Amino acid sequence: MMKKGKTIGIVLIVIGVLFLLNNLNLIKVSIVEIIRVYWPVILIWIGVDKLLSKPVKTES
DSSP states (O other): OOOHHHHHHHHHHHHHHHHHHHHTTSOOOOHHHHHHHHHHHHHHHHHHHHHHSOOOOOOO
8 A cells, every 4th residue: 555655755746747748848737727627536536545544553
């Protein structure tokens, strides 16, 4: 299963690549439009990640 840090890292890399490709005029993308259209998928992804991640055991 993915750890929280890895998931956030992958999301940031994907967003960075999209911004870079947009700045180089290789693709035309609007991050706001992507979020507006795919926000339910983002919520589902976060929920599945939370369900599949193992709970952190705290030692007392």
